[in-house]
Amino acid sequence: MKYINNILFRQRAQKYLSATPRTHKFVNYNKAKTVLLLFESDHAEKNPLVRSIIASLQKDGKKVVAWGFVHKKLVETTIMPDYRILNQKQTDFAGKPVTSYINELMNVEFDLLIDLTLHPVIPVEYFTMYARAFCKVGVKKNDLPMYDFLIDLESLAQHHESTDPTIDEMYLFNQIIFYLKSIQTND
Numbered sequence: 001m002k003y004i005n006n007i008l009f010r011q012r013a014q015k016y017l018s019a020t021p022r023t024h025k026f027v028n029y030n031k032a033k034t035v036l037l038l039f040e041s042d043h044a045e046k047n048p049l050v051r052s053i054i055a056s057l058q059k060d061g062k063k064v065v066a067w068g069f070v071h072k073k074l075v076e077t078t079i080m081p082d083y084r085i086l087n088q089k090q091t092d093f094a095g096k097p098v099t100s101y102i103n104e105l106m107n108v109e110f111d112l113l114i115d116l117t118l119h120p121v122i123p124v125e126y127f128t129m130y131a132r133a134f135c136k137v138g139v140k141k142n143d144l145p146m147y148d149f150l151i152d153l154e155s156l157a158q159h160h161e162s163t164d165p166t167i168d169e170m171y172l173f174n175q176i177i178f179y180l181k182s183i184q185t186n187d
Contacts, residue, residue, distance in 0.1 A: 005094045005095045005122050006120065006122070008094045009094065009095065009096075009122050009125055009126070010142070010144065013125070013129055013144050013146065014144070016130075017129070017144065017146065023134065024134055024135060024136070025134050025135060025148075026135055026148065026149065026183065027111045027112050027180075028180055028181065028183055028184065029060075029177060029180035030181070031111070032111040032112040032135075032180075033061075033062065033063060034062070034063045034064075034065070034109075034110045034111050034112070035062045035063070035111065035113075035114060036065050036066075036067070036105075036110040036112070036114070036131055036133055037050070037054065037057070037064055037065070037066040037114050037116065038068070038113065038114070038115045038116060038124050038127050038128060038131075038138075039067075039068045039069075039115075039116040039124070039169060040068060040069055040070075040116075040117045040118075041070035041075075041077075041085045042070075043070065043071075043072065045070060045075060045076055045077045045085055047068065047085075049169045049170045050066065050068065050169060053116070053170065053173050054066055064082065065082050065083075065108070065110070066082065066083045066084075067084055067085075067086065067105075067124075067127055068084070068085040068086070068124075069085065069086050069087070069127075070085050070087055071087075071088065072087055072088065073087060073088050073089055074087060075087045086101065086123060091123050094122070095122030096122075096123070096126050097123050097126055097127065102126070102130050105130050105131045105132070106130055106131075106132060108132065109132045109133070109134075110131065110132065110133040110134070111135065112133060112134070112135050112136075112137065113128065113131050113135070113137065113138075114138070114173070114176055115128050115138030115139065116138075116169040116172055116173060117138070117139065117141075118167065118168070118169070118172065120141045120142065125141075125146075128146050128147070129146055135148050135149065136148050136149070137149045137150075137176050137180070138150065138151070139151050139153050139172065140152045140153070149176075149179070149180075151172065151176060151179075153167060153172070
């Protein structure tokens with residue numbers, strides 16, 4: 001089923017991305033005021049690394065909206081405007097989130113989207129595709145043009161193999177922020 005869902009997502013994404021023009025530009029860390037943070041929730045829905053990342057962004061004056069997905073039928077976490085975890089009941093048979101969530105994402109504009117998933121998570125891929133953000137950042141998972149700035153985890157893992165870093169959401173976040181702070185633009 002996972003294979004079929006990936007094929008269906010890919011077809012939907014290619015159609016949507018080719019038919020929907022998007023205003024995008026590189027947004028460095030200092031200029032970003034609003035951030036959409038996407039993640040895969042742990043099964044207990046505690047997500048200490050994600051909560052730490054949210055606190056770090058908020059400490060830097062960013063307005064953060066965090067959406068996650070957990071692979072189970074019910075969630076215990078309360079749905080709030082700025083933090084929510086969706087589950088399998090809120091997606092269709094192919095992993096696409098229900099229309100109300102997609103519409104909600106499409107009605108808000110963000111300066112920066114940071115996808116912290118380390119591997120493809122179909123509902124989060126849909127969030128990434130439909131979200132309106134000037135700059136989308138994440139891990140290279142496929143060849144679809146959904147992101148403006150990609151981190152290649154395979155290259156990072158090979159480069160840092162001798163120091164053996166734990167590649168988790170916090171490591172990915174630190175890499176993304178390092179590059180977003182380092183790159184200067186003339187806009």
